[in-house]
Amino acid sequence: MFISSAFAQTAPAAAGGDMQSSLMSMLPLVLMFVVLYFVMIRPQMKKQKEHRAMIEALAKGDEVATVGGMLGKVSKLGEGYLTLEVAPNVEVQIQRSAVVLVLPKGSIK
The missing domain is CATH 1.20.5 (Single alpha-helices involved in coiled-coils or other helix-helix interfaces)
Known part of the structure; x- marks a missing residue:
């Protein structure tokens, strides 16, 4: 108190x-x-x-690595998507934002 x-x-x-x-x-x-x-x-x-x-500077023929670890050459460019050639005559369409790294030319054989 x-x-x-x-x-x-x-x-x-x-x-x-x-x-x-x-x-x-x-x-x-x-x-x-x-x-x-x-x-x-x-x-x-x-x-x-x-x-x-x-991502905006990507061009046809660039060699890139994606978020999932896939490597490939850019064969077509779209607005939000691009097409990667991961093997001869095998193309995969991915989102542009999935590209993590642009590799030096000749990295993919």
Whole structure:
């Protein structure tokens, strides 16, 4: 009983100090979000931009690797799809976004 009434009788804090302390308590949270942005979000956006540029630059005859591990030469290009020649006279149609890597010429024999 005595403790609860003692807490109720504490002196009110000054108005200017209260605002400053609330800003200082938010500072670590803001800094954490800034670090999170530069460590995780920005590199991921850069990687997505590079992948999009690689997919847009695909040309007929390029040798590519897909997400599933399939290797082949690009034989036809469409808007959202492309056709890979994975073996002589064997063609597979895949989504452009499934291309992971453009291989150097002559990699596929």
